Amino acid sequence: MALAGGAPRAQAVECRNISYESNRYSICEVDAVHEQLRLFLRDDAGNVIGHFSSLDKQLDAVGQVLSFATNAGMYHADRSPVGLFVEQGEEVMHLVPNAGPGNFGLLPNGIFCIRQGRADVFETLAFRDSGVTCDYATQSGPMLVIDGALHPRFLPDSTSYYVRNGVGTSADGTRVVFVISRNAVTFHQFGSLFRDHLELPSALYFDGNISRLHAPQIGRSDAGFMMGPIVGVVEDKVN
Template sequence: LELFWKDAAGKPFQSLHNLHAAQQAIGRTMLFGINAGMYHPNLAPVGLYVERGQEMASVKTGSGSGNFSLQPNGIFYIRDGRAAVRATRDFVKRRPTVDYATQSGPMLVIDGKLHPKFQADGTSRKTRDGVGVRKDGVAVFAISNGTVTFHAFARLFRDALGCDNALFLDGTISSLFAPAIGRKDDYWNLGPMIGVFRKS
């Protein structure tokens, strides 16, 4: 599992289609891809972004508006081949050295509890994608087929997928590349993305 933002020429990949084609050109087969967090109009990550051990955007801890700043937000990261999701405040307190990381928000599940701002009768319904990590360390990704509330999406990760910690990645433009199940979404102007490949 790897994170991607820019190609070798320094230009954002912009779409899962472009990422797949670029990896295919160097002999790699992408098994799965999904957009990986929020980004600015220039496609730069809003918060922390680490790729191959290099920090390319700094962690954001201040307040603001929108889903990203609905505290607590969080960070999905890979360290020594193991995945984890942690609230940003906890990540910053005991910051690990990571190979890959992307910051987004809000957290969906924090240590087995739903985000405190989510309401069972909430009315905001959108397409959503996110990532959680099970107790055995397996990363689990999900994308809604239709519009869902944050509360329902968070319960999916906690109650159905067994994730004690899970993070919202994106909303309306949520994109999935999963040829094994017939999904090859082709939204454009995406920022950071996640790609999964078979171990060589």
């Protein structure tokens, strides 16, 4: 894609595979100022989209392409969001301030909020009291990093290992980093990656074993069971 005047434009998403403290991760960084970062749940007919291939097909029909995507928040068996979900400014599911099922109940949990020119991870109660309005939002948990500190219940010697994915944001909301582990890791290891290696002050856990990634840039587009909320970067096709 090129800007007016023929100047080349950087890729919408920068994805890469890394190793950190003997664990392997896939990382995708998004510039929230310039890119179309969105959340998706249902198609125009009201059906759960559920798969990257279905979302890509839906976008293709309107002249767009999915350059990156991952699952984005916890959901019930019918794929409806467990907590807050906002799509195109419309609240589909309300905020849940109290503990919920599974890791969602490992308080504090948080909100991933997309607004014009920025995206932020908020602790849920701080978000509730902030008055911030989101174009897109999803609630998940637990928080991984809260104001530069790891979640207080993460243990360095934990024996709970899973593939995990999540998102971290910079203080000014312009840098958004999505991560999925390529081997099983603990919460402490995963949170430490965001805080110490990526140097992000806020980060939120999305999910564990169902975690999947669509990143054509590194030759990856995971299939599997139907997902609930999906976050992705959309680009207009270039003729």
